[in-house]
Structures are given as structure tokens and as C-alpha cells.
Amino acid sequence: MNQDFWLEVKNRFLNFITQIGPNILYALVALVLGVFAIKFTMRVLKRILRKSKVESSLKTFVESLSFFILYGLLFTLIGSILGVEATSFLAIFGAAGIAIGLALQGSLSNFAGGVLILVFKPFKVGDLISVRSNVGFVVKIDILYTTIKTFDGRIIIMPNGNVANSDVDNRTMEETRRIDLSLKFNYDADIDDVRKIILEALEKHPKILKTPEPDVWLDSIGEYDMKITARSWVNSHGYWPAYWEQLEAVKKALDDHGIEIPIPRRLVFQGGEVNPDSIKSEPDQPIK
Template structure:
């Protein structure tokens, strides 16, 4: 019993300083990591770095520093870091093989953060989804569709596919086509269509809207109507122009052809 007590005292004398030192390093390290991460985030805020990128890089830096601190604390307790590193490497390989898809999404998220093909608030079209980017996370990107559905797109597929960013250039062109009767006067029709565009305050004057004859179809003369708008006004101008063109053409007595044969069959 006396021998066990002596050995316990020896162990305490040997390891107590190591444990105290390790705890001190752990507490001071966590405190310093918190300060460093907060400082880096403040620097990124001053540099007007995207909010999503700030959070992503801040979290990544925090976890990396904590992993380094953990290894340091373990080494102070007398654990061999070489064997510990080998265990971590083997575990990392196993986890990597099991989470190939997640790692691909992580890499895709990193590429999106670095190259910034879009940012939060942009209107994009990708992976068969069109909508406004709500949030860019490490593994997925959240997009709100026009009918207010939330689409969650994996970053791996998103970064490797085609992305159309409607917001990037700041302006969009609306492509509309209206057909009128062959009896209609082309010059008068163009003036009416242009008046509809220029009377709408949401239609931009630079670039200027255009109205041109695009096709001589079987039963109509088709006009390509091309107004330019801010991204936020796209659908407003689209629907307003369609409605106002119909009203203006009716008022001028210009016919919009429709399939009469179908109407006759319905009556019969």
C-alpha cells in the first residue's frame, strides 16, 4: 500500500505540472483564437468582403487554429505527436472516402467564395433553378424561386455547371414579340409600340428600347420589342408592356391576328 501511495505521489509530481501547463495553454489559446478570428473578421468588414465569405473564412480559420492548439496541448501532456498525426491521417482518409460527395460540395463552396460568380441577393439561373440567392453555405446554396420556394443546390454541382447571373451587369433586356395584321401600317405600329415603352418610367433610356420587324409570318407581321430595365423591374415591365400593347393596338384599330379556324370549329 505504501508503494502504491509513493508511486501515486511520483505520478502526481511528474504529471501535475504538465497538466497545469496544458490547461493554461488551452485556456490562453482559446482566448487568443477568439481574438484573432474576431480581428480577421473586422479586417474583412473594413475591406467590404462579402458577409458570407467573412463567416466562411472566419469559421475555417477558427477550426484550423483549434486543431493546432489541440495538438499542442496533447504534446504537452506527453503524447507523441507523430503517432497522433498518423492516427489523424488514417481517420482523415477514411472520412474522406466516406464523404466524397460532401468534400466535393465543400470544394465547390470554396471555389464559389473565391471566384464569386454570384453573391447573396443576385438573381441567377443554375441547375434548372431560377431565383434570388438567399444564402451561400459551405456545402449548399439556398435560392428563393419567383414563386417563393426554397431551392437548396449542392455547391459541387453548382460550381461545375453553367451559371447565368442576371444581376451581375445591372441591366436586363426583355425580349417580347407582338404580331399584327398585314393590313396594319408598319410605321404607325412601330410608333405605337415605341410610345408604350417610352411612357413607362421603369424602361431605361440607356440603352434605348428598340422596336423592329422581326418576321413576316403566315398570318401576321411580327415586331421584336426590346426594352431595357433594372433587374428588380423585369417582371413588372414584362407584364405591363404586354397589357399596354394590347390596349394601345385596340385603341388604334390595329388587329392582332388569331387562329380563326379554331374559333369556327368551336362554334360548330
């Protein structure tokens, strides 16, 4: 009985080797050739991405995705050689995809947003942007998060899903940007004189562009003052230093010519009947 048992085991083993042996050999050959083919393909892909103008984060994502797809196809091929149906692999991949998707819903939203940002490029590293009241320079764009640095040195990491679904104010996408100075003056100030003083102060600034030329216009008339707007153009990356320097230069020029800012005034009536000749205006006084 023992001899019959071991003889049966031996025969089944030999039949198994005879049937499956060639497939195992073919699978090993496919594995070796597939690994070499994948390495060659990845080298070519990296060389193409290196020469392209694609963002570094997107390059890394494309390389990683291509790596997993190629090896997934290779394992599917090896499984089919060994007799495993392709539908089984598809079922496994599908179940894994559903499980990962349910576990990483928020991350997938950020992932999709990162792909959109890296492909359509609404901004790039070094741009000054404003997103959801956060203003800063872009220092890093990953596939899941965008990092900006604010003027006061804070680092803000924003999920790409939120960034992709928000209005993005890119303040350095264009090479030039306009500075608007809003100034108020008394009614007795001569508009032509004020315009001349402001233009002279602006034109002395080294960062002001000659084209378009600076201009000064009466913007609106209020209850006790008139609003004048001075406009000039500068390079986008030097906007804020130029803005502060211009504002200071205009203030000093107005002081040198004795032009003061307006003070709120009110009419004061004294005694019974109102005599128009006795009407006088006085500056508002603080309540004590």
C-alpha cells in the first residue's frame, strides 16, 4: 500500500511537471524579458520628461504611475501564461481600486486637483498668488499639496483640491502691474497743481515704467473732500516696494508744497435765527 501511494504521488508530480513545467519556464523568460523591457521603457520615459517643460512634481507622478502600470501588465501576462485567467487579475485590481478609493476620498480629490494644477499651470513656483485670503509666494507644488510663503514668513500648506476649486489671483503672471494711489484733498486745492506735484514725484521713481505713462485724475467728489487717483506701472515682482516708496514720495512732495489732507468739517449754528453770514465751519472735535 505504501508503495502504491508513493508511486501515485510520483506519477502525479511528474504529470504536473510535464504539464506546468513549460509554462513555468515561459513565465520565467517573460519575467526576465519584461523586467528589462520595463527598465528600458522607464529610461526612455525619464529622458523624454527631462527634456520637456513639465513640472518636476508631475514628472515624478508620471514616472511612478507608469512604473506601476507596466509591472501590473507584466504580472497579468505571467499569470495568463501560468493559466490564471485575466478576469481574475481585473477583479483583484478593481476591488483594490474601490477599497483605496473609499479610504482616500479626500486625498483623491487633492490628487485630481494636483494633476489639474500641474497640467494647466494656473501658477508656478515663484509666483505671488492669493487663494482663499491667503497671499504668498509659491515655494512648492506637490501632487497633493501646494505650499506658499507669506510676506511675514509663514508657511501655508493648501490641499490641491481646495486650490483647484477656488479663484486663484496670480499677481505675477503678467510682467507688469499697475499701482493705484488713492489720495484725498480739500476743495480749495488746485487740481492742476496737485496733478503736477504728484506726477513729478512719480516720474522721479527709478522703478516706474515710461510706457504706459503715469497719470493723475479726479476720481470722485465726497462730502468734504475730493478723491484723486494716481496711476503708474511697474514690474510685477517689484510691486510692493514700489508702492510703498511711491506713496512716501508723494506724501513728502505734497508736504513740501504745503498741501494738506482734508479734515472732516461741520456747520455750527449759534443763537436763535440763522444768519447766513454767521455760518462758519469748524473741524470735527473728538467727544470728551
